[in-house]
Amino acid sequence: MSKLRVGVIFGGRSGEHEVSLMSAKSVISALDPQKYEVIPLAIDKKGKWLLPKDAAKMLDSTVAPKLSVDNPIMESEQLPLVPDPDAKTPFLDVIFPVLHGPHGEDGTVQGLLELANIAYVGAGVLGSAVSMDKAMMRSVFAQAGLPVVKWETIARKHWERDPSPIISRIEGEIGYPCFVKPANLGSSVGISKAPSREQLVEAVNLACEFDRRVVVEEALNKPREIECSVLGNDDPIVSVPGEIIPANEFYDYEAKYISEESQLIIPAEVSPEQRQLLEEYSIRAFKAVDCAGMARVDFFITEDQEVIVNEINTIPGFTKISMYPKLWEVSGIGYGELLDRLIELALERHEDRKNRRISLKP
Numbered sequence: 488m489s490k491l492r493v494g495v496i497f498g499g500r501s502g503e504h505e506v507s508l509m510s511a512k513s514v515i516s517a518l519d520p521q522k523y524e525v526i527p528l529a530i531d532k533k534g535k536w537l538l539p540k541d542a543a544k545m546l547d548s549t550v551a552p553k554l555s556v557d558n559p560i561m562e563s564e565q566l567p568l569v570p571d572p573d574a575k576t577p578f579l580d581v582i583f584p585v586l587h588g589p590h591g592e593d594g595t596v597q598g599l600l601e602l603a604n605i606a607y608v609g610a611g612v613l614g615s616a617v618s619m620d621k622a623m624m625r626s627v628f629a630q631a632g633l634p635v636v637k638w639e640t641i642a643r644k645h646w647e648r649d650p651s652p653i654i655s656r657i658e659g660e661i662g663y664p665c666f667v668k669p670a671n672l673g674s675s676v677g678i679s680k681a682p683s684r685e686q687l688v689e690a691v692n693l694a695c696e697f698d699r700r701v702v703v704e705e706a707l708n709k710p711r712e713i714e715c716s717v718l719g720n721d722d723p724i725v726s727v728p729g730e731i732i733p734a735n736e737f738y739d740y741e742a743k744y745i746s747e748e749s750q751l752i753i754p755a756e757v758s759p760e761q762r763q764l765l766e767e768y769s770i771r772a773f774k775a776v777d778c779a780g781m782a783r784v785d786f787f788i789t790e791d792q793e794v795i796v797n798e799i800n801t802i803p804g805f806t807k808i809s810m811y812p813k814l815w816e817v818s819g820i821g822y823g824e825l826l827d828r829l830i831e832l833a834l835e836r837h838e839d840r841k842n843r844r845i846s847l848k849p
Contacts, residue, residue: 490524493830494579496596497527498545500534501588502676502697510805511585512546517822523830526579534590581833582607583826584802588672589698592802593619606837608829609780610801617776618801621670621702624776631775633768633796636787637661637705640670643695650691654684657703664706667691669698680706707795710787713755715769716803716814717782718828720836723773725766726814728786730755751810753817757788764794772799780832783811 495518497511498504511527518525529542537545582605584596594616600607610618617623622640629635639657646653657665664682667690677697679690687703694701712733716726732750757765769784776799783803787795803811815825 490522491580491830492526492578493518493523494526494528494582495585496530496582496591497542497585498530498532498537499586499588499591500530500532501586501590502672503587504532506804506806507585507587507591508545510587510809513805513807513809513822514583514585514826515546517826519823519827522827528582530586530591579605581605581830581837583830583833584609585805587802587804588676589619592800593671606833608833610776610778610782611836614776614778615801618778618782618799619671620700621668621798622700624798625702627775628772628796631771633771633775634794635796636707639703641691641701641703643699643701646691646695646701650688654687657687658684661703661705663687666704666706667694668702668704669694670700670702671698707787707789710789710795711755712797713757713765713786713788713794714810714814715765715784715786716811716818717769717773717778717784718780718815718820718825718832720779720832720839723770723778725769726818727754728757728762728765729753729810729814729817731810751808751813753813758792761788761792761794768794768796772796779836780829781811783814 495511495515497507499507501507515525515527526539527542527546528539529537529545531537582600584591584600584607586592586596590596592615594612594614597607597610597612597615601612609615617627622638625635625638637660639660641653663684664680665687667679667681667687669677677694679686679693681687681690691701691703712731713728714731715728717723718726730752732752765786768786772778772784773782778799778801781801781803783800785797785800787797789795803809805812812822812825816822820828
């Protein structure tokens with residue numbers, strides 16, 4: 488049986504470029520060379536696409552043996568995306584996007600792959616776009632009846648024009664302390680906790696550097712941070728829950744990717760009733776945004792033991808300390824098997840899309 492050619496796209500023009508490189512190294516190292524021919528495709532910070540040979544240079548020597556550097560496709564002068572039976576260069580069977588944040592996790596690359604008619608891992612255009620935008624995501628969750636924290640959305644132009652009425656609205660509707668986040672970014676980049684008006688202004692200014700829209704959220708008092716991994720298409724399954732005890736005050740970029748002091752407790756110690764709610768809310772959140780393949784759903788458990796949905800991540804981190812694969816490992820699905828399943832789900836969904844009628848003629 489011939490190997491599947493898997494294109495792994497990484498890098499990206501976002502504040503999460505470095506995180507993507509770490510995830511890509513882990514994914515490429517774990518893909519079974521007996522099953523897959525791995526083709527690296529990178530996007531640099533300026534948005535330039537790097538062909539396989541140059542993309543491989545972005546990854547360290549520990550990953551190099553996994554890459555098909557001697558295959559003609561590595562020397563190609565064109566991106567090998569579109570299946571062309573007459574092409575001399577072999578095409579890719581499936582794409583594994585390992586892009587975090589804007590221009591990769593937000594539906595843009597997914598739209599390109601849809602146009603190219605190629606299978607790809609993870610959520611489609613709609614699910615990716617809605618989940619990436621924290622304001623839209625919260626609106627969809629609230630409409631679906633899921634419990635969420637209070638939030639406000641700020642447009643950067645309105646903030647720059649006159650912050651006074653915005654500050655007054657936040658103080659009246661949300662209060663202090665509050666969290667301030669770029670609407671379209673992940674990996675805790677640009678997020679601050681604001682306990683006062685002065686720090687709110689600083690936090691919004693920082694978040695505005697990363698996005699044209701900013702979300703301000705209610706900060707719960709010492710909530711437990713719980714995460715669940717979801718796997719599947721139309722009939723998703725949910726992993727055991729895990730709890731994060733961050734090294735810093737909250738689970739920021741350093742605590743998530745750099746510090747070894749953050750603690751991951753898997754499985755999380757929750758009541759049977761809370762476990763049931765976590766599973767139910769994970770699936771409802773996954774389906775509410777029309778997700779597919781994979782997602783990590785993040786929760787808060789309040790001092791009153793209430794379960795609150797925080798957010799959904801459609802391309803969760805795949806680094807050695809990332810929660811998504813760790814939760815599945817404890818649930819009985821190892822890293823390699825997890826990648827196999829995700830690729831199978833991508834191919835399954837691609838086949839399902841082929842069933843769509845594209846002509847009005849009988």
